[in-house]
Amino acid sequence: MNAAKSRALxxxxxxxNPAPATELEYSSPFELLIAVLLSAQATDIGVNKATRKLYPVAHTPQQMLELGEEGLIGYIKTIGLYKTKAKHVIETCRILVERHGGKVPPDRAALEALPGVGRKTANVVLNTAFGEPTIAVDTHIFRVANRTGLAPGKNVQIVEDKLLKVVPREFLHDAHHWLILHGRYVCKARKPECWHCVIEPLCEFRDKTEAPRG
Incomplete structure (x- = not known):
């Protein structure tokens, strides 16, 4: 996709959608970090249901530590991989308290050093909590970038690198949210809803689908 089409997209x-935002519910960088950790292989809806009960009880690293793994499991057991996630969350909180004064560091290396936090999670936190122009390539963004021709690549790192080059700078901060929401609700994996896609005229996806009949 050329620069003109990318800008038009x-x-x-x-x-x-002038002000796109994550669908995870949070009120601080710490709450966002925990929500993103819990969201791996889970839905935002499921995570929000759990954190609505969890955060009133524990919304700081110290409070989460005091809750402990078993206490935390009681709040997140409806989420997939909850035992592993509870372990990662508690250890992450321990590191935040001991090394970062109980604050979430606005630094990629420090974030990726936390248990369960990879590049994608770090990008989400840096973008959403700290306003950095990063793009976290999940399955939705990977699909949209490849289908549309915006930033095709064989793996998430290639797609991320390409997106950072082709997305006009004025759109970089919000691009992550626009693309993920578009992939989640319109450019779906099995049945992309091209018939009501606002960027369909710009899209280079060959197998465009027709509106369902009936």
Whole structure:
């Protein structure tokens, strides 16, 4: 996709959704970090249901530590891989308290040193909590980037690198949210809903689908 089409694509997404945001519920960088950790192989809806009960009880690293693994499991057992996630969350909280004064560091290396935090999670936190122009390539963004021709690549790192080059700078901060929401609700994996896609005229996806009949 050339530069003109790329710009037009994001101008269209901005027109439809001027202020895109994560669907995870949070009120601090710490709450966002924990929500993203819990969201791996889980839905945002499921995570939000758990954190609505968890955060009133423990919304700081110290409070989470005092809750402990078993206490935390009581709140997140409806989420997939909850035992592993509880272990990662508690150890992450321990590191935040001991090394970072109980604060989430706005630094990629420090974030990726936390248990269970990889590049994708770090990118989400840096972008959403600290306003950095990062793009966390999940399955939705990977699919949209490849289908549309915006930033095709064989793996998430290639797609991320390409997106950072082709997305006009003025759209970089919000690109992550626009693309993930578009992949989640329109450019779906099995049945992309091309018939009501606002960027369909710009999309280079060959196998565009027709509106369902009946």
């Amino acid at each position: 994001f101008e269209t997404l901005r027109e439809v």
